[in-house]
Amino acid sequence: MQTKTEILLREKEIQGITYSLYGKIFIAVISTIISFFIANSLFEILSTVIVNIILTISLYLLLRILRKNKFVMPIGILCVLIDVALITILPFIYYNSVGGDMVPRTYLVKTYTHTTIYGILLLNAFTIQPLYPLLYALGVVISQCSILLYAMADPRFQSTESFKEALLGNAAHVNSYILGMAIVGILGFFLAYLTFLVRKTVFNAVSNEVKSNQLSRYFSPNVVTEIEKADDSFFTSGGKEQNVAVLFCDIEGFTQLSEELGPEKTMATLSDYHSRMLDVVFGNGGSLDKFIGDGMLVTFGTPVESPLDAENAIRAGIAMRKSLNEWNLVRKEAKLKPIKVRIGIHYGPAYVGNVGIATRLEYTVIGDTVNAASRIESLGKEVNRSFLISRELLSRVANPDTLLVKFVSLGNFALRGKTKMTEIVAVEAV
Incomplete structure (x- = not known):
């Protein structure tokens, strides 16, 4: 049986996951709008719109379930898996929009998904559950490194040590890409620890609130x-x-x-x-x-x-x-x-x-x-x-x-x- 402190902390966690889900829906809507202006092809626009519609519907359904105060931890983990799946899909949407197998797989690692990765990582920290940003960061590192290995298996893959050539040309700066993933991992660990401290603070605040409510049963306000x-x-x-x-x-x-x-x-x-x-x-x-x-x-x-x-x-x-x-x-x-x-x-x-x-x-x-x-x-x-x-x-x-x-x-x-x-x-x- 849960204590009152645990029940109140669970409510705070639900509130955090709710904010996180709303934030992800907002990102989905914004990215859909932006895709109409920066997409390389009609395929990229349609793919982005379809993925974001599916994502928005899924997140909305999770919100409905969450409001019933049920399956909080499973929903949180499922959200992380959806986030990792999204970050995995996005590079392939971009790659297929510029030609797919007709062009080197180098373009799988020359996308702009890093901004989205960091944004979603921060949203997962809002849940005051350190497990979520940690799992997300780990999932992203595994996912993106797998994409890198898949891209490098293509004989046409081009790499360079020049940041300028990587930015303007057809080659990829592998070390920079790996460094980016390392930063994601470190940031995920840091945010998980920070979330742990926030959760501890919230726990203490909730405990004090419970104690105050208990005191009011014995003393006047x-x-x-x-x-x-x-x-x-x-x-x-x-x-x-x-x-x-x-x-x-x-x-x-x-x-x-x-x-x-x-x-x-x-x-x-x-x-x-x-x-x-x-x-x-x-x-x-x-x-x-x-x-x-x-x-x-x-x-x-x-x-x-x-x-x-x-x-x-x-x-x-x-x-x-x-x-x-x-x-x-x-x-x-x-x-x-x-x-x-x-x-x-x-x-x-x-x-x-x-x-x-x-x-x-x-x-x-x-x-x-x-x-x-x-x-x-x-x-x-x-x-x-x-x-x-x-x-x-x-x-x-x-x-x-x-x-x-x-x-x-x-x-x-x-x-x-x-x-x-x-x-x-x-x-x-x-």
């Missing part, structure tokens, strides 16, 4: 971002004091509900509930600190505080209730009991950072503000309100009217464990 860019000092015990908005959310009557549903259905219900709530929390810039059974501890302003933390916390609470109402309509149609929650939010200083030991750290918030938010949420049961906030939180909102809800002061309360009175405000629909 804000914390994941902080972890990704943090240095070693982030992964030590310690933190700092800063102002945060702390939101507690709890399901009413969860103990009774879990008894009625049983363990399996309870876990399924919680999973659905948490998924819906977290979408809202993350959408409003919040961070999940932890799940506490059916409850959630959410913070706004971690790891970096913002002037909008208090407002975002209230918006999240409003959106959570809206999402819950929508979910309850779905549950009603399925003849399931509605889910009711209590929300409590407070704002103030808290200690934000890692607690624990080097081998087991937890990024969290600690302090009186956290305790107060928990007490405010619990107070909802006593005053029969489902959404309570502190005056400290509301005072941080620049324009409460924009939230489109009604804020009703319930007076001052002595929260359990606190000596200072706290003004509690109920959040109600307009």
Whole structure:
């Protein structure tokens, strides 16, 4: 079974092969157009057009198969074989266009296929699979050297050591031709190694992407971002004091509900509930600190505080209730009991950072503000309100009217464990 890293790397390889195939189709089209202007005969034009049409259709069919995410490696190798076959055919098309057996086979090695050879070699490197440029270079060297041996078997074959005579005359510069093939081989090896390095880099990038996705299953997006860019000092015990908005959310009557549903259905219900709530929390810039059974501890302003933390916390609470109402309509149609929650939010200083030991750290918030938010949420049961906030939180909102809800002061309360009175405000629909 493939790992997620391998699956993502395979997708990158498919993307590379796709680019390579499109590039080869482009070369086929361009060479077809050019053949009308530089071809030596009608035979060369027709041969070039037919070969390129067959090539284009073949590459298009391979693209269709590749999009189904099947036979990736076989398609890549087949593309290499097609490339080598094409490079082998082209010299013979040119040779036959100037007379075929009527002229010396010298003309088999006096073609302009080298430009095409190098272009296709570069396209094979786009696949981020080092095997392809290496196989292609090896195939080209074998193919072109075989053509050279075939040409030299002709008694009429002419060779010269003069570059000028080879360029302007009927002779071929064999050493130059062999040197060209050596360059193809060396370049193929170099590109294969370069592709290997690129593939390794892509693999590391994909691995980091997978790790980031895995982290997001345990941490909220804000914390994941902080972890990704943090240095070693982030992964030590310690933190700092800063102002945060702390939101507690709890399901009413969860103990009774879990008894009625049983363990399996309870876990399924919680999973659905948490998924819906977290979408809202993350959408409003919040961070999940932890799940506490059916409850959630959410913070706004971690790891970096913002002037909008208090407002975002209230918006999240409003959106959570809206999402819950929508979910309850779905549950009603399925003849399931509605889910009711209590929300409590407070704002103030808290200690934000890692607690624990080097081998087991937890990024969290600690302090009186956290305790107060928990007490405010619990107070909802006593005053029969489902959404309570502190005056400290509301005072941080620049324009409460924009939230489109009604804020009703319930007076001052002595929260359990606190000596200072706290003004509690109920959040109600307009």
